[in-house]
Amino acid sequence: MRKNPxxxxxxxxxxxxxxxxxxxxxxxxxxxxxxDGAAAVRWAREAHPDILICDVIMPTLNGIEAAKxxxxxxxxxxxxxxxxxxxxxxxxEKAAAEGHTFEILPKPIKPDILLGILxxxxxxxxxxxxS
Amino acid sequence: xxxxDKVNILMVDDQPSKLLSYDVxxxxxxxxxxxxxxxxxxxxxxxKTDIAVVLMDVSMPDIDGFELAEMIRQHPRxxxxxxxxxxxxxxTDVDRIKGYQRGAVDYISVPVLxxxxxxxxxxxVELHRKTRQLETLNRQLEQRVAERTAALVRTEQLxxxxxxxxxxxxxxxxxxxxxxxxxxxIGKDSSLSAQSRQRLxxxxxxxxxxxxxxxQTLGFYRDNAAPNWVDxxxxxxxxxxxxxxxxxxxDIKIEKELDPSARLFASAGEFRQVFSNLFVNAVDAVxxxxxxxxxxxxxxxxxxxxxxxxxxxxxxxxxCGISPKHRSKIxxxxxxxxxxxxxxxxLWLSQTIVQKHExxxxxxSQVQPSxxxxxxxxxxxxxSGAHSSEKLNExxxxxxxx
Numbered sequence: 001m002r003k004n005p006x007x008x009x010x011x012x013x014x015x016x017x018x019x020x021x022x023x024x025x026x027x028x029x030x031x032x033x034x035x036d037g038a039a040a041v042r043w044a045r046e047a048h049p050d051i052l053i054c055d056v057i058m059p060t061l062n063g064i065e066a067a068k069x070x071x072x073x074x075x076x077x078x079x080x081x082x083x084x085x086x087x088x089x090x091x092x093e094k095a096a097a098e099g100h101t102f103e104i105l106p107k108p109i110k111p112d113i114l115l116g117i118l119x120x121x122x123x124x125x126x127x128x129x130x131s
Numbered sequence: 132x133x134x135x136d137k138v139n140i141l142m143v144d145d146q147p148s149k150l151l152s153y154d155v156x157x158x159x160x161x162x163x164x165x166x167x168x169x170x171x172x173x174x175x176x177x178x179k180t181d182i183a184v185v186l187m188d189v190s191m192p193d194i195d196g197f198e199l200a201e202m203i204r205q206h207p208r209x210x211x212x213x214x215x216x217x218x219x220x221x222x223t224d225v226d227r228i229k230g231y232q233r234g235a236v237d238y239i240s241v242p243v244l245x246x247x248x249x250x251x252x253x254x255x256v257e258l259h260r261k262t263r264q265l266e267t268l269n270r271q272l273e274q275r276v277a278e279r280t281a282a283l284v285r286t287e288q289l290x291x292x293x294x295x296x297x298x299x300x301x302x303x304x305x306x307x308x309x310x311x312x313x314x315x316x317i318g319k320d321s322s323l324s325a326q327s328r329q330r331l332x333x334x335x336x337x338x339x340x341x342x343x344x345x346x347q348t349l350g351f352y353r354d355n356a357a358p359n360w361v362d363x364x365x366x367x368x369x370x371x372x373x374x375x376x377x378x379x380x381x382d383i384k385i386e387k388e389l390d391p392s393a394r395l396f397a398s399a400g401e402f403r404q405v406f407s408n409l410f411v412n413a414v415d416a417v418x419x420x421x422x423x424x425x426x427x428x429x430x431x432x433x434x435x436x437x438x439x440x441x442x443x444x445x446x447x448x449x450x451c452g453i454s455p456k457h458r459s460k461i462x463x464x465x466x467x468x469x470x471x472x473x474x475x476x477x478l479w480l481s482q483t484i485v486q487k488h489e490x491x492x493x494x495x496s497q498v499q500p501s502x503x504x505x506x507x508x509x510x511x512x513x514x515s516g517a518h519s520s521e522k523l524n525e526x527x528x529x530x531x532x533x
Contacts, residue, residue, distance in 0.1 A: 013305050019312030026319055057301065084304025108307040108342050111315040 005122055008049035009033040010040035010066065012058045020053065023111050029118070037061025044070045044077070051078045051121060053114075056088035056104070063088075064095050067102055078121040082107055138183035138256055138263075139163045143173040143199070144217075145191045153186060156245040160253055170194030170202075177203065182212055183259035184252055189218040189230075197233050204234035211262070213255035215239060285463075303345045310338060358514075361399045363428050363442055364389035370406055371426070377414060382421040390429040393442045396514050401484045405492075408477035409446040409507045416450025416505060424448045433510055435491065441512035448505055452498035461494065485509055 007029050011017040017033035024031040032047065034040050038060040044052060052070060056063040067079045081092065084107040092104045105117075140162050142153045150166045157164055165180065167173040170193055173185070185203065189196035196216055203209045214234055219241045222230075227238060237251055314335050317323070323331070367389060371378075378385060395402060413424045424446065431443035453461065453468070460466045462482045485492045489512055496505040 013309060015309040016305060016312065019309060019316060022316055023312060026316075084308065085301045107304040108311040108338075111312060 004028055004030045005050040005118075006030045006032070006047060007051045007053060007118070008040065008043055008047065009053045010035070010037065010058065010063065011053075011055040012036060013055075016055075023115075024118075027115055035059075037063060037066035040066045041069050044074055048074060049077060050125070051080065051118060053080045053082065056081055056083040056091060057085060062091065064091050064100075064102065068095065068100050071100070076125065078125065079103075080105060080117065080121075082109060084108075136260075137162050138259055139165055139180050140252060140256065141165045141167060141173060141176055141180075141182045141185045143167045143170065143185065143187035143191070143196075145169060145188065149188070152243075153248070156243070156248050157186075157252060160249065160256065162256055170199040173199060174202065177206075177209060177212075182209075184213045184215065184255040186215050186217065186248075186252065189216050189222075190220070197230060200230070200233040200235055213237075213259065215251060215255070217241065217243065300345065304342075307338065307342050307345065311342075314338065358397050359399065361395045361397050361402050362391075363393040363395055363402070363444070364391050366399065366402060367406055367426060367428060367444075370403060370410065374410060374414070378424075381414065381418045383414060383417055384423045386423060386425040388425070388427040388429070393428045393430050395442050395511055397488060397511065401488075402511075405481045405484050405509060406444065406446075408481045409444075409509070412477065412507070413446050413448035413450065413505070416452075417448045418450075422449045431510065433491070433512065434508075439512045441490070441510055443508065443510050445506055445508040447507075450504060452503035453494065453496040453505055454498050458494060458496060462492075481509075485511065488512065488514060 007024050009017050009020050009024075009031060011020070011033065012035050014035065017035060021031040021033050032043065032049075034043050036059045037054075040052065040054060040063075041061065043049075052067065054063040054067055058066075061069075063081050063083070067081060070077060071079065079102060081088070081102050082105040088104060092102055095102060105114075140157060140160075142150055142157075142164060143166075144150050144153070145168055147168065150168070154164055154166070162183075165176055165182070167176055170191060173187070176182070177185070187196050187199060191199075194202070196218075200214050200216075203212060203214065213236045215237045216230055216235050217239045218226075222238065222240070230238065236255065239248055239251065314331060318328070318331055318335075367387075371385065371387075410424070410426070417424060425448075427443075427445045427447075429443055431441065433439040433441065434443075457466075457468055461468075461478050463479060466479075482492050491510045492507065494505065494507050497503050
């Protein structure tokens, strides 16, 4: 088992992706970033991240489609969607109607808040694996 | 006009006996028969009534049939009125052509055969009736097309604003996310001077403001700002100060009845938006007359069922009033009576906000010249304890009442 939780970040805005990697690394996570949905799926298959932080509107494959596929082969991974567009909420609602429930966070999100959410998710999975 | 309405047939002859005989023949058609004994009388009748067919004698003393036909034709309203000549003397082809040129549609020679007269008149009666029906249908069709077009335009305006908001939101929120992260990383730098750290904190606060504005304007239906206690009267006093210049400039008198104990658990920004929209509308309504605006705030109960407590806000003006025609539409998006000034979004937004807080908004208005004016009233329920069990029970009881 890995020493530190691995977080996969998918965002087509390079500055967003890179700064998030850096923030997570300073907080003791391992983090990698990709810039589109298809790459997120490929890397999730390879690296088995604990958490996926995924933009919604992205080239090749949108965040929700990517999340659905990743959930399929990596059911224990936590998925956080985030978006700068209110319309992304519509896509999330549509996915929920098809039985795929995802949380969506609005951009911009304060790093402190994001870190709090990550800590909470990891505590939750630690207690599930312990029981 | 419906297809069953009787049409008017005008009979013109200087001899009453002939008029009587036409009357007897045409009575069977069961239409309205109107008699005139001179060209002058015929013209007067034509101007007053919608005539389907004019039946006229060619030879009359003052104005003869040909002259009368020409005068009738010159009037734009009667370009298509059917004119049938009855001629006692034999008409040459030249005479007939002259008649047709003056506007006749048919000739009948004496002796008049009743069935022929009846048949000919009836053709033009039916033609007139069909034309009227067609005109009515056309008008209805045009009106329906206009209504549908207006509805489409409104839908398209909404969609366009939605698209614009989505695009701008994406273009603003992504850089905001990047800047937020960058500021956070700069803050992690331990070599930062105290002054730089202070400036960084300011930058972060300013960034929060931008993020908040972007969220409010580009996704206003999702205001995530935490609700808090709002001192209603104080908030209104502050806003009135903001508008004081505009009010003084237009010589408007403001009467205030503000209960200082009125408090709301709400997002202050949203409350400000609602009050500002109502107040600015009132200012615009009275601006020509140098009138009065009364702002009243008090703790109250829901006017519909008296069950819920909360705050009642009313903004009343003695301005021009809102006509019933507009009143039903003022809460629709993009509907404005302030052509060129209004966005048509103010009242719609206000209603959306009030309803989100499970409140009510209503309007009363009069447009009579001596007593015109408008009152907007808002009931904003107290939702501070919405999650305590006691309030929940109360809310459930409310929900059960129809």
